[in-house]
Amino acid sequence: MSLLTMRGVRKAYGDNVVLDGFDLDVAAGECVVLIGASGSGKSTLLRCVNLLETVDDGVIELAGEDITDPRVDADKVRSGIGIVFQSYNLFPHLSVLDNITLAPIRVHRMPRDTARARALRMLDRVGLADKASAKPDELSGGQQQRAAIARAMVNSPQLMLLDEVTSALDPELVGEVLDLLRELKSEGMTMVVSTHEMAFARDVADQVCFLHQGRPLEVGPPRQVIDSPQQTRTQEFLSRISGTTGR
Structure with missing residues (x-):
C-alpha cells in the first residue's frame, strides 16, 4: 500500500505549467529518486507534497488522507513530513x-x-x-x-523529502551526506529524493522517476531507468550528466 499517492497533480505559475498531470506512488519504506533537468518540476513537486505550494488540480494522499483538501490542517500534515533543501537554512x-x-x-x-x-x-x-x-x-x-x-x-516524520541536498557541497563532502541517506533507507525511512547523483540513485533507489516538462516520463527500478532507459529524453539527459546512457 502506498504511503504517498499523487494523481493528476497540476501546478502552474501563470502560463508556466510546472507540473502537468503528475502521477506517482511511494510505498512505505521506499526510496524514490527524482531526476531530470533544471526546471523539470522536481523542487515544485516536493514543495507541493509538503504543502508549501497549493496544487491547481489533482490529489495528493499521505497515509490515505487527502492532504490537498483545503480543509486540511497544513501544520499537522507538515509535522509528519521532514523536508531538507539544498541550502541548509540554519539560523x-x-x-x-x-x-x-x-x-x-x-x-x-x-x-x-x-x-x-x-x-x-x-x-x-x-x-x-x-x-x-x-x-x-x-x-x-x-x-x-x-x-x-x-x-x-x-x-x-513518516516521510522525508530531500531536494538536491548535496548540490551546494564541495565534492569531498558529498559522500558523508549520501552515506547518511543510505543509512536512513536501510532503517526503513520513506524518502523522495531529488538528486543528480546517479551512483546514489542506482545503489539506493527502489524507483527512479525521470521528470520532463512536469511529467513522469519514465519510472521504474534503477536498472531500467538509469541503465537501460527507453525514452529518448531520458537517454539524452543521462548522456549529458554522465556521458553514458547505460547501454
Whole structure:
C-alpha cells in the first residue's frame, strides 16, 4: 500500500505549467529518486507534497488522507513530513541544538526538556553529538547539511523529502551526506529524493522517476531507468550528466 499517492497533480505559475498531470506512488519504506533537468518540476513537486505550494488540480494522499483538501490542517500534515533543501537554512545566531529544537518547542509546543533530549539523540544519530553547542558557521558544509537533516527528523516524520541536498557541497563532502541517506533507507525511512547523483540513485533507489516538462516520463527500478532507459529524453539527459546512457 502506498504511503504517498499523487494523481493528476497540476501546478502552474501563470502560463508556466510546472507540473502537468503528475502521477506517482511511494510505498512505505521506499526510496524514490527524482531526476531530470533544471526546471523539470522536481523542487515544485516536493514543495507541493509538503504543502508549501497549493496544487491547481489533482490529489495528493499521505497515509490515505487527502492532504490537498483545503480543509486540511497544513501544520499537522507538515509535522509528519521532514523536508531538507539544498541550502541548509540554519539560523546563524543559534547553536546547532537550538536550531533543531526551535520548531518542536515553538510550533509543536513540545516541552523544552523533551525537545532537547530528542535533538541530542538525533545529533548523535547523524554523527554531530559533539557539535550541539557550535554555531552553524563553525561546521563544514557537510556537517551543516547533516544538522539540517537532523532538524527534519527530530519529529520522527513518516516521510522525508530531500531536494538536491548535496548540490551546494564541495565534492569531498558529498559522500558523508549520501552515506547518511543510505543509512536512513536501510532503517526503513520513506524518502523522495531529488538528486543528480546517479551512483546514489542506482545503489539506493527502489524507483527512479525521470521528470520532463512536469511529467513522469519514465519510472521504474534503477536498472531500467538509469541503465537501460527507453525514452529518448531520458537517454539524452543521462548522456549529458554522465556521458553514458547505460547501454
